[in-house]
Amino acid sequence: MTDARITVHKEAGIDRIAPEVHGHFSEHLGRCIYEGIWNSDSADEDGFREDVVSLLDDLELPVLRWPGGCFADDYHWEDGIGPQEERPRRRNLFWAQGPEEVPEESNAFGTDEFLQLCERIGTEPYLAANVGSGDPQEAADWVEYCNYDGDTELADRRRENGHEEPYGVKYWGLGNENWGCGGQMTPEQYAREYRRFATYVGTMDNLMLDHELELIACGFEGHEWNRRFMEEIGGSSWGSDFPLDHLTLHHYYGRTMSVEEADEDKYDRFLADALEMETHIEKIAAAINAVATTRDIGVIIDEWGAWHTEATADNGLEQPGNVLDALSAAAVLDIFNHHSDVVTMTNIAQTVNVLQCLVETDADDAWARPTYHVFDLYAPHKGNEAVQTSVDTPARELDDDRELPFVGASASTTDDETYVTVTNLDCLDDHTVEINLEGTTPDADAIDANLLFADNEPDTAVTADNADEFTAEDLEVSVDNDGTLSVELPPATVAGLSIQ
Template identity: 80%
Template sequence: MAEARIAVHTEATIDQIAPEVHGHFSEHLGRCIYGGIWHSDSAEESGLRDDTVSLLEDLDLPVLRWPGGCFADDYHWKDGVGPRDERPRRRNLFWAQGPEETPEESNAFGTDEFLALCERLDTEPYLAANVGSGDPQEATDWVEYCNYGGDTELADRRRQNGHEEPYGVTYWGLGNENWGCGGRMTPEQYAREYRRFATYVGTTDALLLDHDLELIACGYEGHEWNRRFLEEVAGAPWGKSFPLDHLTLHHYYGRTMSVSEADEDDYDEFLAEALEMERHIERIAAAIDAVATTRDIGVIVDEWGAWHPEATAESGLEQPGTVLDGLSAAAVLDVFNDHSDVVTMTNIAQTVNVLQCLVETDENDAWARPTYRVFDLYAPHKSNEAVRTSVAAPTREVADDDLTLVGASASIADEETYVTVTNLDCLEEHTVEISLEGDCPSETEANGEILFADQAPDLVATADNADEFVATELAISADTDGTCTVELPPATVAAISIR
């Protein structure tokens, strides 16, 4: 008998799942860029690590955010263009670089190197402009350098640096965590700064460019901050105006839980904290709806993921990559699917070596972590139409709340329904029944895959065992009425395709 039941309401559509919801984030922090993506400060041609890039190519990244993070609001982009041997060496005010923990930035990896990476990966770049220590002219000049096809000095400089045609960068973040490391601003102060920057940056697509820019404002998990920011933006002397297309938030979880020292109760608390993402999305969306009634503004979660105590400034924010982290990523991706009507992009932190990275490297090898496998399993959801699911499953009390031990999300495209299911119970197996509700064919065919079926939640991915985390075939029992039943071992993620 099934212990959990999932009803997929195929006619109750939510919205299209934007491919950018599977986005990523790379910052000049520890070994993310140097040693992770870029192997040599002195490389005459491309210094990109082919092994890292090959893994990222296979994942089909839709969008990549750079250069930060806190680093962005002390970064001046002109330091990182032109001949590498002429670029100045600058401070890195927030993060140490490499194994020597040097708080310096070589600028060997700059705008053209990042955009070359994006071109190789066929991914959209998302650039974070410096609001904290920069000015509107610097940000606008960056847009011109990247995007203008005319005969100005900056457009010519791009050509001299090796890229004849404009890059066509669409996504521009104006600041990062400006309530914190980006200047410790009040929401009203940031709103005034944002409005000033957006005036100059936003004018370029009306005059210089043949494509529209997507402007991204920095929000906060303290949602009263977001409401005050939006109200101040709306209070411009010329009347109510919202010069932004997206508002961001950041959500990290697990800061008190070292996986190597944790027990099953800690696992439950960790997963429940990850699922708080839903409440944050709902609250920031409510702030937008309450204030910006004249403008459709999307929600971007451009930093998210597990941040364990092992990840400190001294370690370059590196931490083990475990099955439990992968399980949490699946649970959060289900939340994003369920809120595809408001979530326009997300960027897990970070792409390589740092925090809940997807790829890890040493001097000789690059390998995929469990979270990489989850993103690969969830890839068929991208661009599908998300539909409602109803989940009836056992719960377990966690602090002042209950953790539902089975989660799910679903999407449809053509005649296929794609359902992802998580067994968030790290102790027990669960039998899960999946049924399609709505206008469905009388006969269906189902197949599926499962991750982590024989692996403990605290198992760490290494170069030696990385291939053991790949998805395996999932046994599915299909009834004549189209209902499917699956057995999910503890701490597993499954994907079922129903035709």
């Protein structure tokens, strides 16, 4: 019996899905950079782990944020350039409690190593400059070191350090969580700091002939903060060229839940928490639009994902990866598609070994987590036009007055393809889902469909030994005479359908 219906309104376009919505975030924290990406026993002659680089390369990451996180506002970029043996060793203020092997920051992985990684995997870098304990001069100098093509001391240092051409870094964040670890600022204080930093960093834009900079301000999940920040920024005499291109917030969910000990009720609440991403996007967009009436300022979610009680500062924020977390990522990616008119980038936290990482490593191996396969399944959406999608679905009442809708979906189109992703967030039951593409009668031969996690339990932790059990399989799709598609989704699964 059909119990959920999806209608894809193919002619009702929302906006292009920015490929950067599938972005990632890597911080000097635990085993993310050191051991995860750089400098383990299995590193190549340049210091990179080939197994990790190859997994990231296959995924075609559009953008990677670095070096933090809280680390960003305690980081002085000049510590991390030049001959590695001369770089200063520093304490890592916020993440000093990581695994014993990396209690301090060696600065062996710095700007040139990060940008080299981005070049190797074809990803756009997004650098987060230090506002909390740095100054505008330091931030503007970093832009000059990375991007300037003239005859200055900083541009020459980049050349001496092996990169003749400017890197052309486009995305520059000014601070991270400046309401918290980035300086405990009030929104008004941060707005004033932002204006000061943006004056110098933004003016660098005039000197970067080929590289337009996009400046990113830090916002908050508490939306009153965003409103006050925007009002203070808007209260100045800024015009349409004021350097503020995106406002960000972070949304982590599942923080009070042990992923190893959770039961079905907790799964439901966790998934409902993930779905709150939608409200956050709507609220931050409203705070922007109330002030920035004459221009577009994008919404970036530059840290998001599952954060469970297993991830503590003592263990470098490591937690097991499983299907449940991957399901939440699918549901959130659908939400980003629905809001492609405002969401310009997102960065799941964090790429390797930390929180809801996509890649996990030990000394010898690197493997993809279930969330990696979700990103792979959703990849065809990147750059497509998102279209309105309505879903009629059963739901379960939760004991906190919310409900968990079982079936979710999003859809996007190109000239010759419609791509639909569908989640069954019900960890207990199957759902039969009808999909109707308004104005189209698809041919069964022109459908290619894949299903994730049909044979997996939601809570099985992925390890090096079982990692290949989470890959996609073919999904059977039946097509009625009127062109309605029908699929059977087992509990806790995600499907991707390409319809030519």
